[in-house]
Amino acid sequence: MVQRELSEHLSYDAVQKIKKVSLDLSQKISSLHKLKQRMQKNDDDCKLLDEGRIPNGCKPLNFAYETPLLDSVPCDLMEWRVELDTNSSVRLAKKQIHSAYLKVMKQLDATIMSKQRDALREETKKSSFTRRILSCKPVNSDLFAELDLDFEGEDFGTKGMPDDVLQAKAEVIYTHTVQSAALTVQKKKELESTAAKSKDKILKQLMESAPAELLNQAIDQRIDQALSSASSSKGKGKADNRRDHRKIHPKGISRTYDASKAFVVSSVEQDADALRSCLHETTSTSKGSNNNDGGKGKGKGKHHGGKVGLDPKVANVIPNSGGYAKFRFANNIPKDKGKGKGKGKWKGKNRVSNMNSIVRLGLSMLKSGEYGAVPTDKDGGYAMVHKTSFVAALIQSMDQNTYDPDVMLHDLSAQDYVENYASLVQWIAEDARDPTLGHALLRDVRMGNRRFISRVIANVKTHKQPGNMGLRIIHSSPGLCISPAMRWISEHIRQFFSDKPHLLRDTDDLLFKLQSVVVSESAKLVRFDIRDYFMSGSHAQIADLA
Structure with a gap:
């Protein structure tokens, strides 16, 4: 809108600055709305804490160790005080209160450990x-008395x-x-x-040791492992020297290279050339190209569809970081494919479709016609829907009160999103005492901003009666960047809930447990739609329904 309204009257720089101010205003409006919701939730949490209940989202109290003394030893601490520094900020005050809380917890633990120590010292005397x-x-x-024997004074x-x-x-x-x-x-x-x-x-x-020396040692070790695995596999033109990290020329003249110069580059644009050069030098001793066997080795270049594939046997040569996760060397393909000296062998394969011509015609009609095929919700198969009406229904579904109004988001929103997720991952890794877990949970974040995009799709409720058919709106995020953490949490929740008899795993579990249920005459059946609660409900509403 800023571009449309002001581009004809103001300079380009002024329009860009106004755009930035407008984006900032939109972000602040969204932040104000979210802040109001957080304040309401904070008030609700305070009410729950007054009742002695832990609010959702708060970390429950963990006991370092279990002992019967926790339930039998009376607590002598009736109250505890916190002295705050004069003119301290809210951040500093929260830190001091948290430190005082931890100190009180440690004092209570010391009381339990003292009682436990006294009991153990008494038992180990x-x-x-x-x-x-x-x-x-x-x-x-008593057993010997039943025999009625005379033991002559001895105690058997x-x-x-x-x-x-x-x-x-x-x-x-x-x-x-x-x-x-x-x-x-x-x-x-x-x-x-x-x-x-x-x-x-x-x-x-x-x-x-110098940092460059340590880097060279680490890279040399990776290259050793890659060349060892590559030279032990089948192939033509293997080099005899598996441990020598040198480029072998046809005339037998060798030239050493510094691996750190191939990996540590000054800009992102140089990554492709540097990595390609390093990979060429490391694979030359194992793939037979430019080796000293008189030109008998035949190199095999893996070129498919405008991309140069990496040899899997030297894949671990590449450092495991975000910048080197995936590589595409489309610009490195020579224009005269297959016209060189025969070293690189290009293979072009034509795909032959075995699809029936009638099926192909039907798919073409669905693609270009007014009607399209949408999966059904429960009946299986597909339903024919009008494309324009279907898109309009999807857009209309987003106008419900349960959704926030449209807000223009920029890179700062994604940055805040990633920072919050990274903080959660750090807490999970620290709690699990596994540093590698944090890197695994952050794997999808390194794949780029495509992981932040979600889609709204729908299925057709053909199982409903005529006149009541509609769409089941689905928020689809199969590539969500926080999926690793969600899977980790789901795995632990599943293990925790597996032994709870009052929870149902699926419909079959419900039918099996219903066989042993005895329903009294005064029992009541409570039914509510979990979708309404998940989208717009609260715990208080469920309590009122029950």
């Missing part, structure tokens, strides 16, 4: 151990071991157990000391 040993001594006096009811002998043996067992535990602790300390020394040694070597 020699006298306590001996007493428990003596209590294990079997007494069978204790199986012949006096208490003083058993006590002496118990003391020996106690001493041996304590010594074994002490040796175990000593060995553990020695292992930890050895590991610490090894770690310090590695850190010292890293500090003394």
Whole structure:
């Protein structure tokens, strides 16, 4: 609109600045609306906290370890105070309150651990151990009394071991157990000391080495692995020297190269040329091109559809980073395909369709005609719908009150989206104590902004009665960049809910459990549409319905 209204009256720079201000206004309006919703949710959460309930989205209280003392030991702490610094900001105040909260939790844990320590020290005394040993001594006096025998004064009811002998043996067992535990602790300390020394040694070597040297070592190691796997596979023109990272010329003259110069480039435009050069030099020793076998090796270039494919045997030569995830070298294809010296072999394959001509005609009519085929919701197959009416129905479905108004978004919105998701991934990785998990969950974010786009599609409800047929609107985001984290959460939720008998897995599970249900005469059936709750409902509404 800014371009249409002002482009004829103002300069280009002024129009661009006004566009930026307009985008900023739209973003602030959207932020104001979202802020109002967050304030309402914050008020609802405060009410739940007053009732002693944890709001949705808040991290529940985790106990470091479970012990019966948590339920039996009374809490002496009736209240706790927080002293804030004078003129402290809200951020600093929240940090101080959080620190005070953690300190109180640690003090409560210290009380539990002190009680637990006293109990363990009492149970590990020699006298306590001996007493428990003596209590294990079997007494069978009642059993022998039934025999009506004359034992001539001997006590056969204790199986012949006096208490003083058993006590002496118990003391020996106690001493041996304590010594074994002490040796175990000593060995553990020695292992930890050895590991610490090894770690310090590695850190010292890293500090003394230059970054370029470390990079060359890492790249050389990857190239070693790639060439080893490539040279061990079948193929013509293999090089004899599998470990030498050099380019072999036909005349036998070798030239070494610095791998870091091939990978570390100054701009994105140089990535393709640098990587192609490095791959050419590393694969020349394994694919037979330009090797010293007198030209007998035949190189096999993988060129398909205007792209140069990478050899999978040297794929791990490329660093695992966002800039080197995928490569297309369409501009590197020579114009005279197959007119060189015969080294590269181009293969063009014509695709032959086995589709029936009537089917092909029908698909062409669906593509260019007024009607199209849309999948049905439950009946299977497709339904013929008018394309213009179908598109109008999809657009009309987006005008419901459950959706936010259209807002022009720019790159800052996507940046905020990614930052919030990255913070969540960091929390998941820290909680799982797995640093590699964070890289895996952020994998799709590195694929670009195409992962942020969602589509609105629909199925036709042909199972409804005539006059009630409509569309089932579906928000389709199969390539959503947060899908890895969603799958990780779903996997853990599924494991957590698998042993809950009151939850249903699917329809078959419902039918199976209904066979054992006894319904009383006073029972009531509550039914509500989960779609309405998911789109616009709240917990309070479900509670009112129930």
